[in-house]
Amino acid sequence: MQIKFVLDFDGVLFNSAFEAYTVANRATAGRPEFRQDVSYEEFLAFRAVVTDAWHYNRLYSASHALPASMVSKFEPEEIDWAFAREFFEARKAIMADPEWPKVMPPYDFFLLLKPMLLESPDRFAILSTRNIESIRETMAFHGADVVKVFGQQDIRTSGSKLAVAKSQHWLDRGQFLIVYVDDMNSHLEPFEGQIHLPLHADWGYDNGTPGSLSANQIHTIITSLLTIAERDSA
Numbered sequence: 001m002q003i004k005f006v007l008d009f010d011g012v013l014f015n016s017a018f019e020a021y022t023v024a025n026r027a028t029a030g031r032p033e034f035r036q037d038v039s040y041e042e043f044l045a046f047r048a049v050v051t052d053a054w055h056y057n058r059l060y061s062a063s064h065a066l067p068a069s070m071v072s073k074f075e076p077e078e079i080d081w082a083f084a085r086e087f088f089e090a091r092k093a094i095m096a097d098p099e100w101p102k103v104m105p106p107y108d109f110f111l112l113l114k115p116m117l118l119e120s121p122d123r124f125a126i127l128s129t130r131n132i133e134s135i136r137e138t139m140a141f142h143g144a145d146v147v148k149v150f151g152q153q154d155i156r157t158s159g160s161k162l163a164v165a166k167s168q169h170w171l172d173r174g175q176f177l178i179v180y181v182d183d184m185n186s187h188l189e190p191f192e193g194q195i196h197l198p199l200h201a202d203w204g205y206d207n208g209t210p211g212s213l214s215a216n217q218i219h220t221i222i223t224s225l226l227t228i229a230e231r232d233s234a
Contacts (some may be wrong), residue, residue, distance in 0.1 A: 011204030
């Protein structure tokens, strides 16, 4: 049985909230059809339900806003896809600056994990609602663009994070022992009973639970399992 460590990106490896806020504000700046008064605190509260860039349209829109609780149930319209295109154009413009990843600092967990990513890249994968290009550029900026990345494009194609995992046969019985780390309980819940170890990170954007684990605790689990895997494959 192969051990695979699947990692969320935003809220687990990198603190990307301010970067997303910067991009959204750039995409809407000076445009009367969008709110110009979205505070960072309001953005963070809304961001907890965001799984696709178009969702931000329903926060910033001056006339088509929705409560955060309704976004996941809403079917996107053309105005939402148009916003997503503008959001990614704004991000592309920001990414033209080679120093842009500095606005998205790594968590201590990434720094703890980086030596293992470099030593055993095939043991790890990133599964994120963020677009793949910005993930890879961020990882490259920090000298760690070595692992397979599954991003927003894959989730749109497959339908969910769980569906992406199924497409990679990670849920096939007897094939993989999967450890999945995410800071969002709503992203972990579909994996309950489907994989061996769904772990909730207590340092991200969601509220902690009695079962949430610290960066050091999850690092210890990964280190121990990786040691066993390397020993068994020797």
